[in-house]
Amino acid sequence: MTRPPVHTVHVFTDGPGGGNPAPIVLDASDMTAAEMQRVAQQHGHESGFVVPSDDDDVDFRLRFWMPSQEVSMCGHVTVGTVWLMHRLGLLRSRDLRIGTASGVVRARVSGDGEVEIAQPAGALERLDSSLAAEVVAALGLTAEDLAGLPIRNASTSRTKTLIPLASPDVLDALVPDPRRVAAVCALAESTGLYPWVVRDRGARLFEARQFPRSSGYPEDAATGVAAAALAYGSLADRLVDGLVNGPADAATAATDAPIRVQQGRAMGRPSEIRIRWREPRGVWLGGAVRA
Structure with missing residues (x-):
């Protein structure tokens, strides 16, 4: 055949x-x-x-x-x-x-x-302190490397663990052990760790990296469902406007400017995912494609 x-x-x-x-x-x-x-x-x-x-x-x-x-x-x-x-x-x-x-x-x-x-509309769940500490340790981080915002599980289609970091330098330096990532994702009931930083709050620009639980490769160059989850995490942290009182308020978004999530730069595969709120619930997810 x-x-x-x-x-x-x-x-x-x-x-x-x-x-x-x-x-x-x-x-x-x-x-x-x-x-x-x-x-x-x-x-x-x-x-x-x-x-x-x-x-x-x-x-x-x-x-x-x-x-x-x-x-x-x-x-x-x-x-x-x-x-x-x-x-x-x-x-x-x-x-x-x-x-x-x-x-x-x-x-x-x-x-x-x-x-x-x-x-669809995102679901958020803050990790308890002991589990959050396990996530931080799996990435080889210390408390000083964090942004002081909650570590959360977030999901639109698949659950990702969002880890807000203090600086792009901390994000760039990550070299986690895939076995530890898989183990802590199993504990957190997550399909991947998604550490992220704010690049330009006014421009709604973020940068992130995705370390999957068990994909057969250690890192993803661009992860649409994780970026969509990050949009809801950044909303809960009051880093972006629109939907400030929850997904049902999509019509109150102050601007149509997309949330932009850059990814893949540490791998030499620069990527950008664009997310826009949609009514009545959820987001639109898109970006450039080439053959």
Whole structure:
């Protein structure tokens, strides 16, 4: 049997060599789960697979595989898949509903071809002091390295642990042991540690790094669902405006300027994820894509 082609696009790019690579199979209807995982292992990145759906309420269905396991949702792979299908003329509409294991995801393609996907309202939970101390130790940090804001679990589609740091230098210097990261993520019931700093509060600019729990690689160049979670963490910390009284107040956002989360610079893969509030609940998540 001829294997279906794998297309690789780079999502959330912000400069040469930037973005998170996304291997994508546009017709995975005859692929087994083991074959999908093998593609992710061979490419070494989280990968997406377009499969048929019996649900008339969705345009198509996506499955997501890391080298180590299947996951319910991946933001950058979803953005990359829609961008690729639009570029190849495979979409019947610019407004889409995509079936995933975490539910139906809305996507839209703008007039200039930029893709945004919807994420639901974020859920936040502050870690207790003992668990927060475990997270800090797993990253090799001390209390002086922290920004003095809460360490939280936050989630729109997958739970991430947000760790606010005191400076970009602290963020850049992180070299955590993946085994300790996996262990503390298991304790925190999180899929990854997401240390972050404020780059420019007035410009809504943040920088972050993602150390996943068990993906088969130690760090991500750009993590859409984590950036969406960070938007809600920064909102709770009063670092951004809009939604100040909770997700139901999306219409009160003071500006349409996106929250921008830079990632991947420590890896030499500069990336930027853009998040905008949407009504009545949730955010739009998008960024640049290149083949």
